[in-house]
Amino acid sequence: MRDGLSSYYVTDITQDKSGFLWFATKHGVSRFNGSKFTLYYKDTSGEALNSNEISAIKADTIHNKVWIAHRWNGINVFDGVSETFSSYKHDKNKHNSLISNEILDICISSTGDVWMATAKGLQLYDAANDGFTHFNNTTVKGFPDDVVLTLSEGPNGEIYLGHLQHGFSIFNPFTQEIKNYKHATTGKNTLPDNTVNAIHAGPPSKVWLATNSGLSQFDWATEKFQNFRDIGDIHPTIKKRVLHVFQDKNGRVWAGTESDLCYFDIHDFEEIVAEKKDVNHMFIQDIYQGISNPTVLVVFEDAFGNIWIGSNGAAPVLLPTNPRFLTAGPSTKSPAQLTD
Numbered sequence: 001m002r003d004g005l006s007s008y009y010v011t012d013i014t015q016d017k018s019g020f021l022w023f024a025t026k027h028g029v030s031r032f033n034g035s036k037f038t039l040y041y042k043d044t045s046g047e048a049l050n051s052n053e054i055s056a057i058k059a060d061t062i063h064n065k066v067w068i069a070h071r072w073n074g075i076n077v078f079d080g081v082s083e084t085f086s087s088y089k090h091d092k093n094k095h096n097s098l099i100s101n102e103i104l105d106i107c108i109s110s111t112g113d114v115w116m117a118t119a120k121g122l123q124l125y126d127a128a129n130d131g132f133t134h135f136n137n138t139t140v141k142g143f144p145d146d147v148v149l150t151l152s153e154g155p156n157g158e159i160y161l162g163h164l165q166h167g168f169s170i171f172n173p174f175t176q177e178i179k180n181y182k183h184a185t186t187g188k189n190t191l192p193d194n195t196v197n198a199i200h201a202g203p204p205s206k207v208w209l210a211t212n213s214g215l216s217q218f219d220w221a222t223e224k225f226q227n228f229r230d231i232g233d234i235h236p237t238i239k240k241r242v243l244h245v246f247q248d249k250n251g252r253v254w255a256g257t258e259s260d261l262c263y264f265d266i267h268d269f270e271e272i273v274a275e276k277k278d279v280n281h282m283f284i285q286d287i288y289q290g291i292s293n294p295t296v297l298v299v300f301e302d303a304f305g306n307i308w309i310g311s312n313g314a315a316p317v318l319l320p321t322n323p324r325f326l327t328a329g330p331s332t333k334s335p336a337q338l339t340d
């Protein structure tokens with residue numbers, strides 16, 4: 001794969017309407033058709049990528065497009081029919097252009113709406129006018145922090161926002177109201193940290209939050225947080241800086257940290273909180289459990305139920321569908337690491 005993947009620094013993974021996997025990296029984008037890669041980079045023609053440093057990539061399977069977020073240079077959209085790119089950047093002379101070229105995340109809603117987290121607030125793509133609607137502290141009352149790091153869609157169409165310094169927010173796009181939750185110095189049922197790196201809407205009424213002070217589960221029915229940092233006897237990395245969180249279709253929760261990958265079954269959550277069970281984890285040294293680099297940036301489940309793991313400097317890892325793999329203790333089979 002070294003000859004095919006544009007970079008080993010994988011920041012995001014998605015799967016398009018045709019079933020192709022897309023890898024966002026720090027040096028361009030790679031599309032994988034199951035046997036070979038097509039690479040996309042910035043070029044002088046202006047017909048490909050705006051830049052090579054990609055922060056997020058998400059497939060819109062309703063409209064057969066792939067949205068590519070650049071860390072500093074706006075958005076590209078790949079059309080799956082024409083196989084061409086369009087580009088969007090901030091234009092100070094257009095009120096409905098991108099409000100910022102610093103795009104940190106993308107969320108495609110269940111209805112095909114495209115939301116973007118930027119350094120200057122939340123953006124919604126307006127397909128009718130081929131522009132963007134801005135939601136930030138100048139347009140939405142009580143909008144807590146314009147630097148939005150991450151997005152996820154809730155079960156009723158609400159948008160969950162993770163902020164750089166001001167915690168976790170729930171935005172109602174229908175009423176344009178926002179509710180914010182911040183860390184409080186007292187109490188165990190408060191947000192553990194005001195930097196929220198990733199969000200995943202899990203089981204009904206539950207939301208997983210990856211923060212700089214560990215993993216947290218938020219229950220919007222009770223508005224309370226259950227924090228892994230408050231659990232005494234548990235694997236320590238899940239109580240520290242968590243960069244990514246994902247729940248797969250089988251109910252396994254994955255938490256990517258700076259030094260390993262933690263995972264557990266959702267049905268074990270209450271026993272974990274009660275300190276009757278620990279989470280599972282994979283270290284880079286454990287070759288049988290397959291982490292190719294210790295800092296895990298993304299976990300993605302493809303249409304076949306395979307789990308893909310991207311990290312910050314080594315080949316992505318594929319964990320094939322295998323119920324025996326995710327058990328406590330060393331695995332007897334090594335997952336397929338994508339190398340030469």
